[in-house]
Amino acid sequence: xxxxxxxxxxxxxxxxxxxxxxxxxxxxxxxxxxxxxxxxxxxxxxxxxxxxxxxxxxxxxxxxxxxxxxxxxxxxxxxxxxxxxxxxxxxxxxxxxxxxxxxxxxxxxxxxxxxxxxxxxxxxxxxxxxxxxxxxxxxxxxxxxxxxxxxxxxxxxxxxxxxxxxxxxxxxxxxxxxxxxxxxxxxxxxxxxxxxxxxxxxxxxxxxxxxxxxxxxxxxxxxxxxxxxxxxxxxxxxxxxxxxxxxxxxxxxxxxxxxxxxxxxxxxxxxxxxxxxxxxxxxxxxxxxxxxxxxxxxxxxxxxxxxxxxxxxxxxxxxxxxxxxxxxxxxxxxxxxxxxxxxxxxxxxxxxxxxxxxxxxxxxxxxxxxxxxxxxxxxxxxxxxxxxxxxxxxxxxxxxxxxxxxxxxxxxxxxxxxxxxxxxxxxxxxxxxxxxxxxxxxxxxxxxxxxxxxxxxxxxxxxxxxxxxxxxxxxxxxxxxxxxxxxxxx
Amino acid sequence: xxxxxxxxxxxxxxxxxxxxxxxxxxxxxxxxxxxxxxxxxxxxxxxxxxxxxxxxxxxxxxxxxxxxxxxxxxxxxxxxxxxxxxxxxxxxxxx
Numbered sequence: 227x228x229x230x231x232x233x234x235x236x237x238x239x240x241x242x243x244x245x246x247x248x249x250x251x252x253x254x255x256x257x258x259x260x261x262x263x264x265x266x267x268x269x270x271x272x273x274x275x276x277x278x279x280x281x282x283x284x285x286x287x288x289x290x291x292x293x294x295x296x297x298x299x300x301x302x303x304x305x306x307x308x309x310x311x312x313x314x315x316x317x318x319x320x321x322x323x324x325x326x327x328x329x330x331x332x333x334x335x336x337x338x339x340x341x342x343x344x345x346x347x348x349x350x351x352x353x354x355x356x357x358x359x360x361x362x363x364x365x366x367x368x369x370x371x372x373x374x375x376x377x378x379x380x381x382x383x384x385x386x387x388x389x390x391x392x393x394x395x396x397x398x399x400x401x402x403x404x405x406x407x408x409x410x411x412x413x414x415x416x417x418x419x420x421x422x423x424x425x426x427x428x429x430x431x432x433x434x435x436x437x438x439x440x441x442x443x444x445x446x447x448x449x450x451x452x453x454x455x456x457x458x459x460x461x462x463x464x465x466x467x468x469x470x471x472x473x474x475x476x477x478x479x480x481x482x483x484x485x486x487x488x489x490x491x492x493x494x495x496x497x498x499x500x501x502x503x504x505x506x507x508x509x510x511x512x513x514x515x516x517x518x519x520x521x522x523x524x525x526x527x528x529x530x531x532x533x534x535x536x537x538x539x540x541x542x543x544x545x546x547x548x549x550x551x552x553x554x555x556x557x558x559x560x561x562x563x564x565x566x567x568x569x570x571x572x573x574x575x576x577x578x579x580x581x582x583x584x585x586x587x588x589x590x591x592x593x594x595x596x597x598x599x600x601x602x603x604x605x606x607x608x609x610x611x612x613x614x615x616x617x618x619x620x621x622x623x624x625x626x627x628x629x630x631x632x633x634x635x636x637x638x639x640x641x642x643x644x645x646x647x648x649x650x651x652x653x654x655x656x657x658x659x660x661x662x663x664x665x666x667x668x669x670x671x672x673x674x675x676x677x678x679x680x681x682x683x684x685x686x687x688x689x690x691x692x693x694x695x696x697x698x699x700x701x702x703x704x705x706x707x708x709x710x711x712x713x714x715x716x
Numbered sequence: 717x718x719x720x721x722x723x724x725x726x727x728x729x730x731x732x733x734x735x736x737x738x739x740x741x742x743x744x745x746x747x748x749x750x751x752x753x754x755x756x757x758x759x760x761x762x763x764x765x766x767x768x769x770x771x772x773x774x775x776x777x778x779x780x781x782x783x784x785x786x787x788x789x790x791x792x793x794x795x796x797x798x799x800x801x802x803x804x805x806x807x808x809x810x811x
Contacts, residue, residue, distance in 0.1 A: 378735065
């Protein structure tokens with residue numbers, strides 16, 4: 227029943243509602259697809275028994291007339307989300323055996339609405355990476371390959387497992403998180419849709435923390451409408467996260483298909499960076515033309531501090547990470563490697579449990595927060611962050627949303643950038659600004675490059691104005707008519 | 717180099733990460749590369765700019781100081797690397 231895995235989430239929900247098939251049937255089809263796709267390494271834990279049990283319960287609820295908005299839909303869950311009784315590792319050896327005794331708020335919301343869990347999705351360790359190569363469980367492989375090529379490509383990161391699973395039809399949709407681009411860059415690399423909502427839209431409770439002032443959960447799926455459906459379930463105020471916003475969650479799907487006529491779209495000139503492939507520039511121009519055709523007014527805007535966003539991020543995020551990851555001390559949970567005294571036990575546990583990139587970032591964070599450097603680095607970065615947020619505020623006085631490329635390249639080969647941290651960081655050059663300012667950003671697949679790899683365009687909106695992004699994303703999706711799928715080789 | 721071997725040793729100690737001596741020079745080069753790239757922030761005029769400490773513009777909510785859950789040591793201890801009875805076992809802290 228491979229055709230059941232090819233459905234959009236919306237079509238699957240319609241099929242379930244009309245009883246064309248049951249949740250057990252569509253879940254079983256996905257379980258088989260997941261088992262057949264282990265070469266992608268997208269799932270770090272498959273939970274077929276739990277999935278079928280949840281599917282049965284879902285079918286029973288539907289029969290009883292109590293179906294929720296996601297009733298019976300099988301989803302993949304990024305391993306950063308704590309799932310009760312199901313191993314949750316954040317891609318790290320240091321909590322490689324961790325079985326949470328609680329459920330994250332976002333996943334609780336999905337189960338409340340009737341969704342089914344297929345398993346846990348691979349990711350960069352603690353979400354620190356842009357290629358999935360920092361995962362303790364090995365990199366995820368992108369289902370896409372260049373035309374005629376067989377090199378293994380990265381699905382992007384950190385939500386590479388989510389992206390790969392969605393693109394390869396190993397789930398109807400997936401949860402993901404985005405601290406500097408970890409939803410949008412993988413979406414761009416895999417021809418999928420991903421949205422990082424406004425900071426505070428989704429509760430962070432039960433999501434393993436990386437950089438708390440930047441982390442935000444969001445969905446990945448194969449259509450704009452599917453991400454809208456998922457986000458309406460995932461989002462909502464949660465008293466257990468003090469930064470969760472006490473606002474109503476709109477029915478985001480109702481914005482998809484709405485006219486975008488008369489909307490003013492900003493094109494930030496600073497996003498034309500040196501060395502960007504001409505194809506990406508051309509696709510951006512194409513996106514501008516599509517929105518013009520849909521009745522939008524295009525306005526050139528300036529975000530003068532754009533180039534400073536990444537360096538500021540690489541102070542703010544590691545600083546917060548060094549503090550957040552101090553909890554992994556081998557005492558109450560996680561890996562413990564005994565030393566001759568307490569300090570040595572801490573040092574050995576953390577040396578054995580963390581991978582190279584996580585250690586690098588903890589070291590940077592510790593350094594910029596240490597005595598004598600706090601003002602020069604950390605405080606400076608927070609001031610630059612304010613400048614970046616102010617740039618957006620000024621732009622949004624003139625426009626309703628911004629259109630940019632999502633990433634400066636298409637998917638690259640695994641191993642290509644592994645030796646150069648700064649080259650890897652530059653992947654997030656167009657996405658990281660949004661995290662610093664707390665704004666919503668969405669990546670929509672817009673075309674293929676000359677070698678047949680997908681490329682995405684990014685829409686950036688005002689805080690809490692995801693609705694406009696869903697309307698614009700729907701318009702871009704319609705104009706791009708992106709139908710390409712990866713050729714199955716796995 | 718912004719970060720030399722001595723700084724790496726000091727920061728590794730502060731971060732409680734054992735750093736084998738043969739890796740210190742290499743790490744110093746990597747971290748210096750990152751910090752040199754970050755250095756460009758000094759070009760930005762930030763005089764009089766308030767540091768941005770939060771992405772949301774809402775005041776911190778207050779809640780009642782009440783116990784919401786608890787009383788289940790099995791749940792609390794279920795992931796402990798070492799336990800005796802209802803206690804975590806940790807290395808000796810006080811002599």
